[in-house]
Amino acid sequence: DAGITQSPRYKITETGRQVTLMCHQTWSHSYMFWYRQDLGHGLRLIYYSAAADITDKGEVPDGYVVSRSKTENFPLTLESATRSQTSVYFCASSADRRDTEAFFGQGTRLTVV
């Protein structure tokens, strides 16, 4: 299907476990982003990627790892999940130019117990 999709939609994991959230887009957008959304905060940028094999930290990168071996995929890994990482995670993509629209996935609700 065309668009940007995230998986899983919901995930419950235990403290200390590694978990990977997947993001796939079909537009060949250069830029991809990972955000987290928590009550009382606007969306906060975790990591972004300007192209395949190019990634950079955002506002809240600690505890997260990303990779981008292919343009269409941008997985986010929590190396050792903590309760403070319980959140809703959104992936987004946009074309090269900064004035183009960013498209968001439907989100992954992660609960760390």
Add this chain to the structure above:
Amino acid sequence: KNQVEQSPQSLIILEGKNCTLQCNYTVSPFSNLRWYKQDTGRGPVSLTIMTFSENTKSNGRYTATLDADTKQSSLHITASQLSDSASYICVVTLNNAGNMLTFGGGTRLMVKP
């Protein structure tokens, strides 16, 4: 610090009425300002994008305004419908590499019959 402040935090209106949501920002250097609609449990969806030189943009019943001098924006919703119930998020794009977006905390709108 780059910030985007929205008001009110929440708003309840009756179906058919108009409303205006406010956004003040201190983001610099400025590239563009976006308004997103986020339904519960979904990712944000773009309503409007305005660059520095634009001071108004409409999308159906949604009209956004931008005053770059005072760093203020508003989103006006005309003849509200029940489906307008959602969070509305003001987002400012930094004029830098990476298309960094700074998100406001959102205004939660509830339209009642």
